Amino acid sequence: MTKVIGTLFFLMIITCNVMAHHSSAMFDKSSVIEKKVTVIEFQWANPHVWIEISILTNSRTVDLWSIEGRGPNSLFREGWRPHSLQPGDVITIRFNPMRDGSNAGGFIGAKFEDGRILGQWPETT
Numbered sequence: 001m002t003k004v005i006g007t008l009f010f011l012m013i014i015t016c017n018v019m020a021h022h023s024s025a026m027f028d029k030s031s032v033i034e035k036k037v038t039v040i041e042f043q044w045a046n047p048h049v050w051i052e053i054s055i056l057t058n059s060r061t062v063d064l065w066s067i068e069g070r071g072p073n074s075l076f077r078e079g080w081r082p083h084s085l086q087p088g089d090v091i092t093i094r095f096n097p098m099r100d101g102s103n104a105g106g107f108i109g110a111k112f113e114d115g116r117i118l119g120q121w122p123e124t125t
Contacts, residue, residue: 027096027106042085069107
């Protein structure tokens with residue numbers, strides 16, 4: 001009986017840690033930003049990929065943003081590769097912004113100028 005309780009406790013702790021790590025609570029899921037941007041860097045690393053982008057503002061200044069994606073293993077199975085995004089690529093990106101207003105967000109999708117899509121992109125009618 002002690003082993004069963006110990007095993008259940010261990011599984012509960014592991015599950016809590018995994019769920020805490022993969023929380024997306026910091027992103028405002030009720031808001032979607034869509035912008036034409038330039039890729040500065042694509043970081044293919046565990047536990048999540050990062051897309052560093054520059055956004056030209058209305059005042060003609062450049063804002064740097066960090067966009068968090070899912071893990072490389074999941075993305076690889078969907079056809080992504082470490083060089084799917086290159087510095088200098090101009091893309092239109094969709095992401096959920098941070099709740100605290102910082103220049104970061106959660107990746108939804110990207111569309112290249114030639115029409116290629118990574119992630120989720122709404123169909124046009």
